Amino acid sequence: MIPTIFAPATAPGRGGVAIVRVSGPDAATALTSLGGRPLPEPRAAAVVRLSDPRDGEFLDQGLALWFPAPRSFTGEDVVEFHVHGGRAVVAGLIDALASLPGFRIAEPGEFSRRGFENGKFDLTAAEAIADLVDAETSAQRRQALRQMEGDLGRLYEDWRHRLMRGLAHLEADIDFPDEDLPDGVADQVRPVLEALIGELSAHLNDKHRGERLRDGIHIAIVGAPNAGKSSLLNALARREAAIVSERAGTTRDVVETHLDLGGYPVVLADTAGLREAADEIESEGIRRALDRAARADLKLAVFDAVTLPDLDAKTLAIVDDDTLVVLNKCDRAAVTLEVIGGRPVLAVSAVTGQGLPELLSALTAAVITRFEAPGVPALTRARHRTALEECRAALQRALLAPLPELAAEDVRIGIRALGRITGRVDVEDLLDVIFRDFCIGK
Template sequence: MMMDTIFALSSGAGTAGVAVIRLSGPKALEALMILSGKDLPKPRMAALRELKDHRTGVRLDKSLVLTFPAPASFTGEDVVELHLHGGRSVITGVLEALTEIDGLRMAEPGEFSKRAFENEKLDLTEAEGLNDLIHAQTAAQREQALRQLDGALKNLYEDWRGRLIGHLAHLEADIDFPDEDLPEGVAGAVLPNITSLRDDIEGYLKDNKRAEAIRDGFRIVILGEPNAGKSTLMNALSKSDVAIVSDEKGTTRDVIEVNLDLGGYPVRLIDTAGLREGEGDIEREGIRRAEKKAEEADLRLVLVRADGWPTIPEAASKWLDGDAILVITQTDRVSMFHVKHDDVPSGMKAITASVRDNDGLDELLSTVEDFVREAMAPRELPSLTRVRHRKALEDTVDHLYRFEDNAGLDPVLAAEDVRMAARSLGKITGRVGVEDMLDVVFSDFCIGK
């Protein structure tokens, strides 16, 4: 069945110097000729064309146009790009004219990328990388998205899947062709290779969810009792008045969040309600949310007031661990304030700070940046970027554990375990099928004799 030709504004909305409208599908090239009244320009070469509304003959724009005949295009279909002047009237006029051409319709969200996937121009991980690149706000997000768009994840997952399919081909041959001159105990013979691959995948999963933090933001939660200076510190670090500051206890009752670019890494800085026995249902709910955010945090800034030091309130001390920084605040209120080494919990670093005097904030920010940089340090293998990838890999590992249990007992079940593991990997890239497995069977065993 012939697919519709789709079109959409591919550049940002609003007035601009240039706006790009993209068309893709079997009537894309014909639509350009209808609008321009001229023959097509050479593929991938810009040409100047006057565009008119074919119904009324009204001029719409003088535009640079490019054509990308199938299959050498982003979607794998015939593609046309119209580089227009970016005024609202020009864009609206061209979109309305395209709407009136038979066989054309506005594209749905993500439909160009979906067609690229369907025509095997992108796999699912590359499509996700493209989406991440469009939404990247920091250098780390940009680099991670580019690496995924270049196929780093696809190559890793397809390598693992290809190895499993190779083993599965031998297992299937052992089951289906017992009279052939094949080695005995194929399941046992491939078991070491499969367990080694399983160990590799399990090791890959132990990544502290680094890439997901790069995509979604490294979560830094500010904790402490009421009036410990949480909101004041939040405003100082974010350089904006995002949180209300007051001496009244319980002022912050809900979670307040702001996004920052810290050394090229995306950070979500989160202010929370003061930790104490809440007064009233609303404050208690705020404290419950604060503790939930503390549990989910990648880093906790635990605040303690200088005038109460060295006592650390129990509500705050419970959050001091390897993923926390102790911050002693409001040091301007204590004359000649000094922290003794013995008063600091073992393994913790205490940073003194006064927002009023702008003292200690640079050291705190530097310490936080070092923590974030170390936590998000790149590794050799491409990073695991999505929850769905993680779930599919966990399913793969589970199937391979079941294979180990069945390898010496039931060759049919053992083969099914490997098949399901390969299928789980295939779900990540979107290349689920049996064709490549059959290719291995025929090339390795010359079955069709």
């Protein structure tokens, strides 16, 4: 027997309205038992007076919506109760639902899992629902919506169907060699595989753009001690995120703060000053600073304008095409520079705010240039990348296979790898991993 599940679909806490969702074969019973009335018209809100079916205690007056299968989020019969958002109201409603035979509280992600299992959407769309719930910036929202609407799933399914057609040609050539088949049937598969390998490679060679957008774009602030890195972090974050002191070496560890730049999520990190370490603790801080700089998507290389024309050699050594050069303390400098390390200079004062709007504009433009989505939907998860790499490797082996039987087997492996992304093959072992991170009610 399939149990009927229920859970709050809105966040816990005090609010004007709370939604409790019910899904399963006995969902209609929830409405008739608690609401004491016939089912309303599908997808039309109806006023209901909710009472505990055990003793008739009045719980709340609210709205109920009825979504008969299969036209619901889960593909099952679904009821939604829209009630007042007090904790006691929701708790009373949950307790009353739990008393009904065959009803139980939903596991995290169970509503979405049932929707997937009932063919309402594929796994990429299910993952996008979780991303949309977690989205904190407009760029994250746009990426999640695009994936939820099926752009990514359609791309992978197109590749899978093309491979299936190619596999059919290979197997026809293997199984029916004496039949009156056109010449060169198997040879027609080679250009299909070569084209798909090229498309897979282009999709994979994206500098992890979609994954970065989900998790946050990392920007490291690096420079010599007392260059004003911590002051710059605080100025950009508009709060006291890092300790500021005239004493060199105050920052020993990486200090992070989160920003929204042009709708893109950014993790901005202040790091220890680059110099010869005075002790093992500072040495570790410098090692972490260099490691963060090496792994960052962008760097802010901060130089002290007061020390001009001298430039810190350690900071200069890390300037590259992914670096914005910042000349701090320009309000106290007698001279300035327009280019450092072949990169244009952004002159700022973290104390007075001079040049900070221009720095933010340049930083936002650099983020958008690197992470703005082109026409093809972005690859958003490590599991997608692993499966796509497995598919590409299988197709490359198929091109080199000495026998058509071996080539066909490698193409089958590639098809299964693509199918695991969308759920078009047996992915039972993946479902718990994918859905367990969903919130309750989704």
